[in-house]
Amino acid sequence: MSDAFAEALQETLAEVAQDRPVLEFDDVELSFAGVKALGGVTFEVRPKELFAIIGPNGAGKTSIFNVISGVYRPQKGSVRFLGEPILGKQPHEIAAMGLSRTFQNIELFENLTVIDNLMLGRHQHVRYGVFSALVYAGRARGEEVVHRGVVEDIIDFLEIEQYRKFPVGLLPYGIQKRVELGRALALEPKLLLLDEPVAGMNLEETEDMARFILDIRDELDIAMILVEHDMGLVMDLADRVLVQDFGLAIATGAPSEIQRNPDVIRAYLGEEHRSSVGVTATARDRATGDTP
Amino acid sequence: MTGGRTAGSARRGRPELYTSYEADSALLNTRPKRVAVLLIVALAVIVPFLLTDNVLLILATAFVASIGAIGLNLVTGYAGQVSLGHAFFLGLGAFTGAVLSGDPDGRTVGLGMQLLVWLPAAGLVAAAAGLLVAPFAVRLRGLYLAIVTLGLVFLGEHLFREMQFITGGVGVGRPGPVPELFGFRFDQAGEVLGVMLTRNQKMYYLMFVLLLIMAVAGRNIARSAIGRAFAAVRDRDIAAEVIGVPLTKYKALAFTISSFYAGIAGALLYTVIGVIEPGSFNLLMSVQYIAMVLIGGVATISGSIMGAVFITLLPRITREVPKFLPFISGGATGGGILNVFQLEAILYGLLIIGFLIFEPRGLYGIWIRTRNYWKGWPFSY
Ligand SMILES: Nc1ncnc2c1ncn2[C@@H]1O[C@H](COP(=O)(O)OP(=O)(O)OP(=O)(O)O)[C@@H](O)[C@H]1O
């Protein structure tokens, strides 16, 4: 991809230090009126890594994302993003540091077009203010054209060209999932959180999404956390896997280790063994290749 | 890639082919739109010579109301923050304009300044008030926000009643802002470029030009990153925050911009009417503006104008009703089951409910459907 988006992104990612973790999640506890969603979870995500979190329903995976993005405030623990503590920051402040995410239940702006949804993903890169906007000349116009160029590159990358001017509420579910990924990419993230990106998708849609995720890791070099129930996808794509059960991290390691771990087999894979669901051979080949 | 549409032969082949993103997002991005706007402007320019002075006054009022409606639509339609406080900001603008432009020797305070000073000042004073109120407003939403903004109207009514040296007091009032620009008076008949114009013809032109400026500015806000952020805040506030749109900032900004528009509209409204009655800035006025937005079309600039024109013309129409329906009386007293004012209030209610149920996109939606129908004519599918 030799384009405006890739160039802007590489410039952004060049700021990421390669010798320390992108994210340090340290002994985080979160409860809701007695329900313990997270009971002291610790892990770290390294640069360029595809880190997966798996676990049964209600294990606390989405809660981890909500803590990282500033939606939930944990009672205990610390979270550092790019070395800086982020607990207590507003979600938009964390986003401005370079964090973006998708949601388990799609959270797009249904009334807006695909283009406008992606343009909103670029909001924090917009520099012009109210007065330029009022006249919509000079600075505002120039910037809009640049952002539009970046957005169009992302649209091409995700192969959603034919939908670009549709209100997203009218699009099929699988396409909406892609648009949401596009909106998250538009932010030029240094860490990207994907909450069940292939949930509810058919085989073909799942393979497309797996391909995009691989491209994001291998060509764009963005560090990612992937929460997913599709065990085949996780074992094929992830560099490292964290297994979460009842709010506790019960194991962390390379996919091959995780699959052999007796605790994991008992707690998770034992009851619900669905490994190797529909991922392409190429995806599988490229998988554990650069495990740190 | 900056030349807009392709020229020459390519243009003949695919007239709607855009060659740049800039052309795509331009205000008038299709030829029919450009032709329509040219026609409307041409019509607007000759209308003063075709209609009576009375009707011109109503149209000038409608243009000013449109500015106010655009303001309310920015905060309520685009940013999704229901405000019942619009009348308060209209009042602030009206009295700011009146004080700055008023006769220094008059009964009420006046500083004798010209339009170029008092008009922006009217907007800025209202905007400043909007900014002051915003911190309270951003914590609330829906019904709670509506009630707090309603409180503003009561506060305003009290202030305007008590501050007689500025407002002249209830039942008396004071002269509206004086539209004087570098010695040129828009409120007096006179010759312009060799043509004799009446007061109302001049007012009509002034308000038309100002509406044009405010409408284009509103449209620009709407299509910019700011307008997108408003829509994001309206549709999904948590997702908006998470992707980097500061919620509080944009709620406050929507309030401030909307109040600016209200301030400008308030000052101009009483420039046209001539006298400010301090009791006018009540809940009914706020409801009228909500009706304009809902009936015209939520989150559209052209809809705001349609709604404002419609609501401004409504009393004109209801006033004719007693001629045909004898049980409706023309005055506030008189016989009959209803008087025209009651009829008007009932109509607002019915129209708001009717549009909400049957055409939530308002007059704008009706216009879009009609246009799409004729686009396919004669093939109705
Ligand atoms: N806002 C909330 N209020 C109350 N309880 C919550 C809230 N969010 C999460 N929980 C609880 O925290 C626990 C973990 O929820 P979470 O959504 O993180 O699970 P998950 O691993 O993402 O599950 P799934 O695979 O179903 O998405 C659950 O018991 C859930 O009911």
Ligand SMILES: [Mg+2]
């Ligand atoms: Mg979840």
